[in-house]
Amino acid sequence: MRTSTVKKKRSSPPAKAGKVSGKLQTLLRKYGFTDAPEKPFPKTVKPMLATLVDQPPGGEGWLYEVKWDGYRAVALCKNGDVNLISRNNKSFNDKFYPVHQALLQLNKNAVIDGEICVLNEKGIAHFGALQNWRSEADGELIYYIFDLLWYDGKDLTGLPLTSRRGLLEALIPGTDIIRYSESFNTSATDLLAATKKMGMEGIMAKKADSFYIQDRSRDWLKIKSNKRHEVVIGGFTNNEGSPKAFSSLLVGVYENGKLRYTGKIGTGFNTRQQQELMQRFQPLKIKKCPFIETPDVNQPSRFRPNPPVATATWLKPELVCEVSYAEITGDGVMRHPSFEGMRTDKPAKAVTAEESAELVDILPQKEKTKTVRLTKPVGTRSRKSLLNPTEATQVKQVSQHQLKFSNLGKKFWPKEGYTKRDMLNYYYQMAPYILPYLQHRPQSLNRFPNGIEGKSFYQKDVTAVAPEWVKQFPYRTSEGEDKNFLVVEDEASLLWMANLGAIEMNPWNSTIHNPDNPDxxxxxxxxxxxxxxxxxxxxxxxxxxxxxxxxxxxxxxxxxxxxxxxxxxxxxxxxxxxxxxxxxxxxxxxxxxxxxxxxxxxxxxxxxxxxxxxxxxxxxxxxxxxxxxxxxxxxxxxxxxxxxxxxxxxxxxxxxxxxxxxxxxxxxxxxxxxxxxxxxxxxxxxxxx
Structure with a gap:
C-alpha cells in the first residue's frame, strides 16, 4: 500500500439535498436546512471564539462539550478538494495529512469546524503530543468536529447551534480519524470536575440557540481545568556550569502592542526539544531585550535564595508556546510554569493576557446533575506511516534508537512513482510480519541507493558503516580478513538496513544461534x-x-x-x-x-x-x-x-x-x-x- 504520499483525487460532487433518502430529508427539514439561505462557498473562515470564564455556567439552554487540547481547524471541502486551515488561516493540509486525506475521502461539499488532537490510549488529548507529531507513528491523530457552517450551497451560520450540530451528525459520517464531538447532558460543574480528574484541558459551554459569528463571543464559554495560556518567547537563559542547551525560557504577552514579561519556564521540555528549539532560536537572536522592562533573571526567591548565576540571550519575539501554571501572582508573573509545546497556529502579536471573566457578570447560578463518561479509547492502533509525506529528511525514535532517514523523496520505482519514503513506510508497517523471518539471521544487502534503475551492489560486510547498536556476526574472507554480517534483531535494524537502499531482505536460512542448522x-x-x-x-x-x-x-x-x-x-x-x-x-x-x-x-x-x-x-x-x-x-x-x-x-x-x-x-x-x-x-x- 502506498502509505506516505497524499493524493488529491478529483471526484464528482456530493449529491444534492433533494436526492437524499426520505429519512434524511426529514432530518434536513427538522433542523432547518431547507430554509437556510443559499450562499457561495466561502474562500476562508474566521472561526468563532469562546470567552474564558473562571467557573462553569448553570441553568437551562447550554450545551457542554469537552475542550479538546489541540489545534483549532476549519475544513473547507468542495468538489473533491479540501483546504484544512488553522484559526489564523495557515494550511494544515501537509502537516496533518491523515486528517486531510480522511476529509478528501468523505467527498462532501461542506465547511466544518473542529479541533485536531493526538489521543493517548485512554482517549485523552495532550497538546505536547500534538506539537511533536510528525507522522502516524507519533500518535493517534483525531479530528473532533463540532460545528457545520455551510453545506451544499446553504449557509448554516444563522441556524441555532442545536440545528447545526444535528445536521453535522446527520450529514458528516465519522471515520477512524474524524469523530463527532459529543455534548453531554450533565451539569457543567460535574463535567469540569471529571475533566480535571482525567487530566483534560477543560470544557466548553455553548448556548444551544447561538448563531455562528466569526468573532469572539460570550455565547461560547471556555472553562479550563488547569490554568494554561499561550506566551511569546522573548529570550532564554543559561545557568553557569549547566550542560543543557538552555536553562529556561523567558516569556511574555502583549499589552497595547508591547511585550510584558510573565515569567521564565524551566521545566516541561526534554533534551531533544531543547536542541530543536535552539535551532529555531539561532536566526532570532538580538542584542536588545524585547520586554517592556528587562527581567531580573538572577532574582532570588523564597525557594531558591541563592540561584545559579544565569545569563540571558534575547530573541525577536516571534515564537509562541503554550504553558501551564498554578496561578498569576499580583505582579503578573506565573507561578510554577511548565512548557507544554510550541504553537504555530497563532501569531505572536495576537498573544495577549487572557484573564477569565467573573461568571456572575454573565450568567445565573449553576445547577447540579450527574457526571458522564467523556472519552472513547482509541483501541489497538494499527501501524500506519512512520514518515510524513513532505520532509525529505526525518529523525525517528525506533526501538529506543534514533534513526535519521534521508533522501525520502527519491524515486525508487520511477515508473510507478514510489519513493524511498514509500519503501520505508512499507517495512515499518510490515515489520510485525516480516521480522520473524529476519531476526537473528545474517543478511546479504542488495543496495539500490538510487532506486531500481540506478546502479546497485551487494554488501556483506557492515563493520565500517553500522552503528554500535546494530548486531553483527563475524566471518573471515578467503584472504583471511575478519569482517561482519549485519544481523537483524528488531525493527530499528530492519529500517536502518532499508534506509541504506536495501530494497529486498535476504536472510540466511539459519540463525546465529544455530548457524549450521537451517530452519x-x-x-x-x-x-x-x-x-x-x-x-x-x-x-x-x-x-x-x-x-x-x-x-x-x-x-x-x-x-x-x-x-x-x-x-x-x-x-x-x-x-x-x-x-x-x-x-x-x-x-x-x-x-x-x-x-x-x-x-x-x-x-x-x-x-x-x-x-x-x-x-x-x-x-x-x-x-x-x-x-x-x-x-x-x-x-x-x-x-x-x-x-x-x-x-x-x-x-x-x-x-x-x-x-x-x-x-x-x-x-x-x-x-x-x-x-x-x-x-x-x-x-x-x-x-x-
Missing part, C-alpha cells in the same frame, strides 16, 4: 527466458504433489520476480547437508515428471532453457528474498506467501505489490507461520527414498 528446506523454481509462468505454476504443483505423497506440508510464496519458492519446516534439527540431500531428492522426483521443460542442472548452459528446480540454495550462507520482502522489480512487487489453492492458472507476480500487500496480510494473516513451527522428521523421510 527450513526450500525449493526455488527459477525459470529461464524461454519459460512461461504457467510452466512455473505447473512445476510448483508437481513439487507439491511429491511432498504431499510423502505426507509433508509445504508452504509456497511468489518470489516477487519470475519464480516461486516452496518452503518445508525443519525447526533447525538437521544439518545443511541433510537438508540439501532431501531437497535434491524432492527436486529429482519433480523433474522426472516434467522432463521437457525442467532441469536440476546447476550450470546454466546445461539446462538448455529449462526451469531450474534449485535445491542448492540449501547451503550455509545462501540467501533468498524473505517472505513479505519487496523486490527491486518493476511494479514494486512483493514476495508473498500463498495458499496452495492460489498456485494455479492466472496467478501473476504483479498480483502482490507495495500497494496491496499489507491489506492482504491483515486479511489473511501470516500464511508462512508454520514454516517456523515444529518441523518434519527428516531422518525418517530420507529412508523412504
Amino acid at each position: 527450513w528446506c526450500l525449493i526455488d523454481l527459477d525459470p529461464d527466458k524461454g519459460n512461461t509462468f504457467a510452466q512455473v505454476i505447473q512445476t510448483a504443483q508437481v513439487v507439491h504433489e511429491v511432498l504431499e505423497g510423502l505426507g509433508i506440508k509445504s508452504y509456497p510464496k511468489t518470489s516477487g520476480s519470475t519464480g516461486i519458492h516452496i518452503y518445508i519446516p525443519l525447526n533447525a534439527k538437521y544439518s545443511y547437508d541433510q537438508c540439501q540431500l532431501f531437497g535434491k531428492l524432492v527436486a529429482t522426483k519433480a523433474q522426472e515428471q516434467l522432463p521437457t521443460f525442467t532441469s536440476i542442472e546447476r550450470m546454466t548452459r546445461n539446462r538448455k532453457g529449462k526451469i531450474y528446480i534449485d535445491y542448492l540454495q540449501n547451503r550455509p550462507k545462501a540467501t533468498l528474498a524473505a517472505p513479505y520482502s519487496l523486490r527491486p522489480k518493476p511494479g514494486a512487487t512483493v514476495s508473498m506467501p500463498l495458499y496452495w489453492e492460489e498456485v494455479r492458472k492466472g496467478l501473476k507476480m504483479t498480483d502482490f505489490t507495495i500497494e496491496n500487500a499489507l491489506a492482504r496480510v491483515k486479511s489473511e494473516g501470516d500464511l508462512f507461520k508454520p514454516v517456523l513451527g515444529r518441523g518434519i522428521n527428516l531422518e525418517r523421510l530420507l529412508k523412504k527414498f
